[in-house]
Amino acid sequence: MSPASVEAATETSAAERPHLHSGSGRVERLLARFHQLRNFTDALCAGLEPEDCVVQSMPDVSPTKWHLAHTTWFFETFILKKFVPGYRPEIPEYAYLFNSYYNAAGDMHRRDLRGLISRPTVREAQRYRASIDSHIDTLLSNADEKLLDEIEPILVLGRHHEQQHQELLITDIKHVFAQNPLYPVFRSGRARHSVRAEERTATPTRRGPYRFVDFEEATVAIGHDGRGFAYDNEGPRHQALIPAFSLASRPVTNGEYIAFIEDNGYRRPEFWLSLGWMTMNEQCWQAPLYWTKHDGSWWHFTLSGFRPVDGSEPVTHVSYFEADAYANWAGVRLPTEFEWERAALDVPIDGNFVEDELFHPAPTAVASTVSAEKTAQNQDLHQMFGDVWEWTRSAYSPYPGYRAAPGALGEYNGKFMCNQYVLRGGSCATSRSHIRRTYRNFFQPEKRWQFTGIRLARDPQ
Ligand SMILES: [Fe+2]
Numbered sequence: 001m002s003p004a005s006v007e008a009a010t011e012t013s014a015a016e017r018p019h020l021h022s023g024s025g026r027v028e029r030l031l032a033r034f035h036q037l038r039n040f041t042d043a044l045c046a047g048l049e050p051e052d053c054v055v056q057s058m059p060d061v062s063p064t065k066w067h068l069a070h071t072t073w074f075f076e077t078f079i080l081k082k083f084v085p086g087y088r089p090e091i092p093e094y095a096y097l098f099n100s101y102y103n104a105a106g107d108m109h110r111r112d113l114r115g116l117i118s119r120p121t122v123r124e125a126q127r128y129r130a131s132i133d134s135h136i137d138t139l140l141s142n143a144d145e146k147l148l149d150e151i152e153p154i155l156v157l158g159r160h161h162e163q164q165h166q167e168l169l170i171t172d173i174k175h176v177f178a179q180n181p182l183y184p185v186f187r188s189g190r191a192r193h194s195v196r197a198e199e200r201t202a203t204p205t206r207r208g209p210y211r212f213v214d215f216e217e218a219t220v221a222i223g224h225d226g227r228g229f230a231y232d233n234e235g236p237r238h239q240a241l242i243p244a245f246s247l248a249s250r251p252v253t254n255g256e257y258i259a260f261i262e263d264n265g266y267r268r269p270e271f272w273l274s275l276g277w278m279t280m281n282e283q284c285w286q287a288p289l290y291w292t293k294h295d296g297s298w299w300h301f302t303l304s305g306f307r308p309v310d311g312s313e314p315v316t317h318v319s320y321f322e323a324d325a326y327a328n329w330a331g332v333r334l335p336t337e338f339e340w341e342r343a344a345l346d347v348p349i350d351g352n353f354v355e356d357e358l359f360h361p362a363p364t365a366v367a368s369t370v371s372a373e374k375t376a377q378n379q380d381l382h383q384m385f386g387d388v389w390e391w392t393r394s395a396y397s398p399y400p401g402y403r404a405a406p407g408a409l410g411e412y413n414g415k416f417m418c419n420q421y422v423l424r425g426g427s428c429a430t431s432r433s434h435i436r437r438t439y440r441n442f443f444q445p446e447k448r449w450q451f452t453g454i455r456l457a458r459d460p461q
Contacts, residue, residue, distance in 0.1 A: 026145075026148060027140050027141055027143070027148070030140055030148070030152065030155060031136075031137060031140055031141075033159065034133075034136060034155065034159065035133070037159045037162055037163070038129070038133060038162070040166065040431075041067075041068065041071065041162060041165075041166055041169070042126075042129075044166060044169055044170065045064060045068070045169075047186065047187065048064060048173065048186075050121070050122040050123070052064065052173065052176065052177075052184070053065045053068075053122045054115065054117075054118065054122065055115055055176045055179075056112075056114050056115025056116075056176075057115075057172075057175045057176045057178075057179050058175065058449075059111065059112035060175075060447065060449060061172040061175050061176065061449070062111075062114050062168065062172055063114055063115055063117075063172075063176075064122075064169055064172070064173060065120075065121075065122050065125045066098065066114045066117075067165045067168060067169045067172070068122075068125045068126065068128075068129060069094065069097070069098045069120070069125045069128055069129075070098045070099075070100055070165065071158075071161065071162040071165050072098070072125075072128055072129045072132045073094060073095065073098035073099065074158050074161055074162070075132055075136060075155075075158050076089065076094075076132050076135075077095065077099075077102075077105055077408075078154050078157075078158065078408070078409065079136065079139070079151060079154055079155065079158065080132065080135050080136070080139065082154075083139060083143075083147065083150065083151055084135065084139055087135075090128075090131060091120075091128070094120075094128065096108060096109055097109050097117065097120075101411065102408045102411050102412075103408075103411065104407055104408035104411060105408045136155075139151070140155075154409075156229055157229075157409070160229060160231075160434060163430075163431045163433075163434040164434070166354065166429075166431065167354065167427070167429040167430050167431075167434075167450075170186075170303070170354070170359060170429040171429055171449055171450050171451065172449075173186060173303075174186065174290075174301075174302075174303050174449070175449045177301070177303070178290055178301045183301060183305055183306045185303070185304060185305045186303035186304070186359060187303055187304060187357060187359055188304055188305075189302075189303070189304035189357070189358055189359065189360065210248045210249045210250050210252075210456070211248075211249045211380070212246035212247065212248055212249070212456075212458060213246060213247050213248075213249055213343070213380045213381060214244070214245075214246045214460075215242075215244060215245055215246065215247065215339070215342065215343060216244050217241070217242065217243050217244045218241075218242055218342070219239050219240065219241050219242070220239070220240060220242055220338075220341075220342050220345070221237055221238070221239060221240075222237065222238055222239070222240045222338055222341055222342075222399070222438075223235045223236060223237035223238055223399055223438055224237060224436065224438040225237055230436060230438060230439075231412075231413060231439075231440075232402070232404070232405060232410075232412075232413055232414075233398070233399075233402070233413040233414070233417075233440050234436070234438040234439065234440060235399060235402070236399055236400065236401040236402060238399055238400050238401065240338050242336075242338050242339055242342050243459075244459075244460045245335070245339050245457055245458070245459060245460070246457060246458050246459075246460070246461075247335055247339060247340070247343045247381065247455065247456075247457050248455050248456040248457065249380050249381055249382055250314075250364045250381075250382040250383050250455070251314035251315070251361075251364065251383055251387065251388055251390065251453045251454060251455050252314065252315050252326060252453065252454040252455070252456065253311060253312055253313060253314060253315060253364050254298075254309045254310060254311050254312070254313050254314070254315045255311030255312065256315070257288070257315040257318075257326065257454075258298060258309070258311065260325075260326050260329050260330075261286070261287055263329065265325060265326065265329050266280065266285060266286050266287075268329075270328075271325040271326075271328040271329045272321065272324075272325045272328075273321060273324055273325075273445075275321070275445070276319070276320075276321025276322075276324065276325060276445070276446075277321075279319075279321055279446045280321060280322075283446075285319075285322070288300070288315060288316065288317045288318045288322070288448070289317035289318075289448040289449060290302075290317055291309065291317075297309075302359075302360050303359040303360060304359070304360065310363065312363040312364055313360075313361050313362065313363050313364070314361040314362075314364060314383065314387050314388045314453045314454075315388075315453055315454060316361050316387075316388045316427075316451045316452060316453045317448050317449065317450075317451070317452065318391075318448060318452055318453065318454060319445060319446050319447060319448045319452070320391050320421045320443075320445035320446070320447075320452075321445055321446060322448075323391040323452075323453075323454040324391075324393070326454055327454070327456055330456060332456045332457065332458040333393065333456070333457055333458060333459075334391055334392055334393040334454070334455075334456070334457060335390075335392055335393065335455060335456075335457035336392055336393055336394045336457075337392040337394035337422040337424060337440065338394070339392075339457055340390065340392055340424045340425070340455075341424070341437060341438060343381060343384070344381075344384050344385075344424070344425070344437045345437065347381055347384045347385070347437075348385075349385050349432070349435060349436075349437070350385060350386075350432075351383055351384070351385040351386025351387055351426070352383075352386040352387045352428050353385075353386045353426065353428065353430055353431060353432040353435075354428065354429050354430060354431050354432075355431065355432055356386075356428070358428055359428060359429065360428055361387040361388050361427075361428050361451065361453070362383075362387055362428070364382065364383065384425050385425050385426055385435060386425070386426055386427065386428060386430065386432075386435075387427060387428055387451075387453070388425075388427050388428070388451050388452060388453025388454075389423040389424070389425060389426065389427045389430075389441055389450060389451060389452045389453065390423060390424050390425050390452075390453055390454065390455045391421060391423055391452060391453070391454060392421065392422045392423065392424060393421070394421065394422045395420070395421060395422070396416065396417055396418075396420040396421060396422050396440065396442035397417050398414065398417055402414070416442065419444060419445075420442040420443055420444050420445075421442065421443065421444075421445055422440050422441065422442050423440075423441040423442065423443065423450075423452060424439065424440070424441070425439075426439070426441075427450070427451035427452075428451055429450075429451055
């Protein structure tokens with residue numbers, strides 16, 4: 001799978017357990033959540049044909065079929081093989097085909113060759129899912145409390161792991177469809193878009209420029225507090241001194257990004273990191289991924305088809321390099337992940353997530369026109385969660401005291417802490433129940449196929 005944040009080793013906290021029901025109630029609750037999760041994956045694939053599910057359009061992209069099988073392999077490998085006495089896989093070769101990068105779990109097939117694997121078929125991958133689900137049903141239904149205590153943390157981890165792959169499945173099929181001159185539609189999105197289009201038409205002047213929200217210097221607790229699930233890279237929680245800074249009230253829009261393009265932003269090296277300038281030229285970037293100039297206007301491919309770029313939507317599918325260059329052009333900078341987390345502290349986790357089924361960033365919120373003294377800071381910050389992952393200028397590295405857990409599940413986060421940048425907040429392809437204020441996603445700076453966007457920050461004026 002992609003390096004996307006994580007399949008992290010982590011634990012369900014003890015604080016969560018006192019709320020568990022005992023006996024069958026606990027099993028029913030665990031299985032209900034498990035099947036809800038698995039069914040949502042299937043629902044995402046509902047409009048896909050088998051031919052769609054086998055294409056790998058670039059090494060970062062995995063075929064839909066692989067996502068379906070790999071997430072299943074996770075439950076088989078880390079739960080069934082461990083907790084079912086004498087468990088024998090029906091097809092042992094799947095362990096090689098559908099292991100992603102867990103060296104401690106055995107050898108694996110090459111990631112960049114996943115699109116060459118025509119067997120098992122999509123139907124067989126779906127049968128594999130059903131078979132493993134049935135084994136999980138049986139195991140949990142017959143487990144005593146002690147065994148459930150052992151299984152539950154891994155089941156919860158597997159659930160979050162599959163949510164990550166649901167997001168990858170969406171961004172991967174977008175990249176696959178974008179290669180097709182017929183521009184297949186993943187979801188029409190008509191209802192939502194038509195309403196929003198009417199809103200835009202009716203209130204063309206309501207959306208003003210972003211403003212900066214000020215934060216004083218403070219020492220704040222960074223990282224997960226141990227209540228509920230978190231990946232291991234979100235800890236240990238520690239104190240961090242964060243100098244005064246200001247954060248933009250909303251993400252950068254397509255309209256604002258077009259101004260950067262039209263000011264020759266892609267041809268002016270003074271805005272770019274050296275590696276970014278080199279990458280941009282090598283890959284011939286002239287705009288965000290999926291953008292095309294058509295009859296003098298910008299259009300882009302979306303999961304609802306090919307359509308004109310809406311200037312009021314947050315810009316997305318930009319690399320770290322582009323985000324950084326835009327910030328330099330604008331005379332400001334990107335936030336650190338610590339500034340972002342501090343700013344998000346009291347912001348409700350709400351926004352445009354995958355459950356909204358828009359599969360695209362929504363137009364930016366109306367710019368706040370009220371003065372700072374009348375409102376809390378968090379009320380001035382819009383779209384912190386959902387819509388687009390926000391690049392930070394923080395390298396993805398371990399928090400003080402971090403140690404990866406032993407064993408295969410300890411491979412998920414720690415070994416990726418090199419040459420990547422942290423992104424915060426989730427996107428329109430993220431599950432609402434998956435994101436946290438402390439969630440650290442990470443990608444290499446040249447990656448553009450996720451729903452990645454830009455929020456600006458600046459030092460005190
Ligand atoms: Fe994975």
